[in-house]
């Protein structure tokens with residue numbers, strides 16, 4: 001039985017996409033180490049993540065990375081009390097590598113195991129650096145696979161209130177970058193170019209006036225294709241600035257609408273796209289406008305990492321009244337799609 005005080009030691013395991021990550025967290029959110037092995041260089045030449053390549057790389061990396069994490073945290077495997085692993089959403093094969101590793105370790109050491117939702121994990125990244133987030137919070141989760149709005153009631157208790165009807169915003173950044181001949185992942189490349197340009201091309205803010213909390217990024221993506229085909233020699237920096245401005249405007253408008261429709265005390269922004277400096281600035285601006293605190297994890301906790309998974313697992317386990325539920329994990333399956 002794991003200790004339930006502030007000394008609970010949780011190992012987090014994340015392999016849902018193209019980052020292998022192992023983290024060790026003490027208590028609910030004190031990060032002792034967060035090791036991330038990125039596969040970006042392997043996938044860049046294909047212009048996106050190749051699932052088979054990702055699985056093989058996770059397999060080769062996970063064992064040594066686990067040892068590195070223990071060393072870096074200065075603890076032994078016997079000091080771990082709880083295992084938290086990403087169960088989904090993500091690439092099934094990639095998830096299975098982490099899940100199998102987690103089950104084997106939990107079984108060998110007779111430890112409880114929590115299967116964590118990756119999206120909940122992204123939101124929990126905020127708690128690594130902020131211990132006193134005011135609830136209820138509105139959370140905007142922006143990643144390569146998701147663009148979602150959640151009402152967060154108490155750390156991990158959340159309700160889905162809106163999301164994209166087609167592409168995720170990160171996916172749109174990646175696809176537009178590909179159209180422009182920029183590498184994968186596209187978000188950071190578009191941001192870098194956008195800093196040098198002005199948003200002179202018209203890119204629609206899709207569903208701007210829908211009155212709902214839905215997003216759409218497929219229209220803006222098509223608009224970009226049309227501009228690229230029609231314009232004679234458009235400046236790359238201006239194209240990037242135009243797309244980025246429209247994408248951020250959509251995120252800003254819908255988050256503001258959600259706040260207007262609800263009763264929130266703070267704003268959380270999380271996920272890989274939250275690395276974007278212009279988005280961060282705009283969301284801090286929204287907080288200033290509405291007089292609300294805004295919490296955005298530092299860049300290392302926005303992109304995929306296992307610290308967020310360990311925090312989510314520790315919070316769920318600590319809160320749970322039936323701890324024995326975490327002893328029966330052998331049948332726990334990986335799930336490709338899963339919105340909490």
Ligand code: KG4
Pocket residue numbers: 017142143144145146169170171173174185186187188191271272273274275276277302303304
């Ligand atoms: O959360 P994440 O690391 O992985 C998923 O769970 O999907 O997010 C990755 C996504 C990619 O689409 C990537 O292009 C985007 O985050 N991204 C950015 C930036 N950095 C990463 N998008 C816009 N601007 C950035 N600076």
Ligand code: ZN
Pocket residue numbers: 118122143144271272303304
């Ligand atoms: Zn992610």
